[in-house]
Amino acid sequence: MNSSIWILLITLAFGQETIGVEAKPRQTEVPLAHPVAIAYTIRSGNAVKIDLTSWKTGQTQWGDFTLWDFHSKEGKDGDKKITMLDVALMAFKIGDMDVPSLEIPAQGTIGQTTVVKTPPVHLKILDPTHNAKNPAELRDIKRPRKPLYFWEKPWVIAGFSVGGILGILALLWFLRSRHKIQAQAGRQAQSKLSAEETFERDLAALIQMRLLESRKNREFYFALSEIYRKYLDRRFSLDTQSLTSAELTRLLHRERQSLGVDLPAVIRLKESLEITDLAKFAKYAPDDGENAHAVTILKEFVEAHRARPAPAAEPENAATQKTA
Numbered sequence: 001m002n003s004s005i006w007i008l009l010i011t012l013a014f015g016q017e018t019i020g021v022e023a024k025p026r027q028t029e030v031p032l033a034h035p036v037a038i039a040y041t042i043r044s045g046n047a048v049k050i051d052l053t054s055w056k057t058g059q060t061q062w063g064d065f066t067l068w069d070f071h072s073k074e075g076k077d078g079d080k081k082i083t084m085l086d087v088a089l090m091a092f093k094i095g096d097m098d099v100p101s102l103e104i105p106a107q108g109t110i111g112q113t114t115v116v117k118t119p120p121v122h123l124k125i126l127d128p129t130h131n132a133k134n135p136a137e138l139r140d141i142k143r144p145r146k147p148l149y150f151w152e153k154p155w156v157i158a159g160f161s162v163g164g165i166l167g168i169l170a171l172l173w174f175l176r177s178r179h180k181i182q183a184q185a186g187r188q189a190q191s192k193l194s195a196e197e198t199f200e201r202d203l204a205a206l207i208q209m210r211l212l213e214s215r216k217n218r219e220f221y222f223a224l225s226e227i228y229r230k231y232l233d234r235r236f237s238l239d240t241q242s243l244t245s246a247e248l249t250r251l252l253h254r255e256r257q258s259l260g261v262d263l264p265a266v267i268r269l270k271e272s273l274e275i276t277d278l279a280k281f282a283k284y285a286p287d288d289g290e291n292a293h294a295v296t297i298l299k300e301f302v303e304a305h306r307a308r309p310a311p312a313a314e315p316e317n318a319a320t321q322k323t324a
Contacts, residue, residue, distance in 0.1 A: 018044075018045075019042065019043070019044045019048065019106065019116055020042070020043040020044075021040060021041070021042050021043075021116060021117075021118050021119060022040065022041040022043075022119075023038060023039075023040055023118055023119045023121050024038065024039045024040075024041070025037070025038045025039075025099075025121050025123065026038065026039065027123075028122070028123055028124060029123070029124045029126055030091070030123060030124075030125060030126065031125075031126045031127075031128045032091070032092070032093075032094055032125055032126065032127060032128050033090065033091075033092060033128070033246065033270070033274060034090075035068045035069070035088040035089065035090055036065070036088065036089045036090070036091060036099070036123060037086065037087070037088050038086075038087050038088075038089065038099065038121055039084070039085070039086055039087075040084075040085040040086075040087060040102070040118055041082065041083070041084060041085075042082070042083040042085060042104070042116065043077070043080050043081070043082055044080065044081050044083070044106070045079070045080070045081065046076070046079065046080075046081045047108065048081065048106055048107070048108055049106065049107045050072070050083050050085075050104060050105075050106050050116070051104075051105040051106065051107065052070070052072060052085075052104070052105075054105060055067060055070060057069055057070070057253065057254060058250040058251075058253055058254040059254075062089075062099070062100045062101075062102055062103075063098075063099075063100040064091055064092070064093050064097060065089040065090065065091050065097075065099055065100070066089065066090045066092075066250075067087070067088075067089060067090075068088040068089055068090040068253070069087075069088040069253075069263075070085065070086060070087045070088065071085075071086055072084065072085045072086070085104075087102070090246075091123075091125050092246065093125060094125050094126070094127050095124070095125060096122070096123075096124050096125075097122075097123055097124075097125055098120045098121065098122050098123070099120060099121040099122075099123060100120055101117035101118050101119065101120055102117070102118045103115045103116075103117060104116040104117070104118065128274065128278065194307065195231050195234035195235040195307070196231070196235070196302055196303075196306050196307070198230070198231065198234065199227060199228070199230075199231040199302050200302075202227040202230070203224075203227055203295070203298075203299070206220070206223050206224060206227060211223070212291055215285070217279045217284075217285050217286065218279055218280055218283075220279070221275075221276045221279040221280050221294075222280055224276065224294070224295070224298070225276050225280065228298050229241060229248075231302060232248075235302075235305065235307065236259050236261075238251070245270075245273040245274070245276065245277050248273070249266065249269065249270050249273060252266050252269070253266050260305065261305060262304065262305075265300075265301050265304055265305070268297050268300070268301070269297060269298075269301055271293070271294075271297060272293070272294040272295075272297040272298055275290055275291075275293070275294040276294060
């Protein structure tokens with residue numbers, strides 16, 4: 001999308017210094033839940049220091065926008081200091097919106113402090129389902145079948161009541177015993193599988209159910225979300241079951257360094273979660289390419305963050321030979 005770029009300029013008297021701020025949005029129309037990129041240029045005296053330590057990604061907010069990411073770079077233009085500040089904001093409302101003035105702390109030549117406010121920027125946040133292909137159709141829900149009450153066929157109950165009750169009790173006992181054995185065996189087998197192996201096994205089982213071929217998109221993506229969140233919980237010791245997709249994305253972004261998660265992987269993961277949410281909650285029917293894309297992103301994320309096995313201990317006699 002080609003976006004029209006404009007420049008907004010304000011100045012602030014700061015002691016003997018004048019600070020100018022320019023704002024250049026990368027795009028003026030952005031789909032919902034996509035990062036909004038804005039380039040700010042701050043021109044000030046060489047003695048003015050810009051302090052961004054109070055900004056926290058995923059936490060700092062201005063109006064309806066949350067700080068997604070930012071980085072700055074300083075340069076000089078004659079007797080002026082140039083601070084290039086690239087900011088990515090996240091909006092979660094649709095429609096015409098104004099990015100409010102961002103507050104940037106600054107310190108002057110003789111220790112005085114102030115807050116530099118950037119110009120507001122007008123944007124249009126688009127509905128991601130607008131002009132979507134293959135919109136999901138509403139399907140009628142079949143009326144549940146009326147249960148068969150005992151007075152409708154009394155001769156069946158009269159003839160087989162005793163034998164049926166005994167048979168049911170015996171079957172229940174057998175099924176309960178077998179279920180316990182299978183559950184115990186399943187837990188033992190599950191404990192031996194890594195988080196990646198469990199994800200691959202469950203994903204293969206889901207694909208074999210052929211839900212997408214039966215146009216059961218909502219059921220497929222609910223199951224896919226459950227499989228992926230179970231992987232995240234085991235792999236990174238998280239609790240993601242009660243988080244929304246936006247909260248999950250912000251959590252992975254905020255804790256990416258401690259978890260060892262790459263930022264590009266988080267950004268690509270967000271694409272898969274958007275398709276998943278549209279299929280689960282917006283009655284959206286992704287096409288074959290979108291389905292394959294959503295699954296591929298999850299598989300690539302799992303493969304890229306596969307836990308490395310611990311190095312094997314060196315045999316004692318081999319170490320002795322090296323010493324000799």
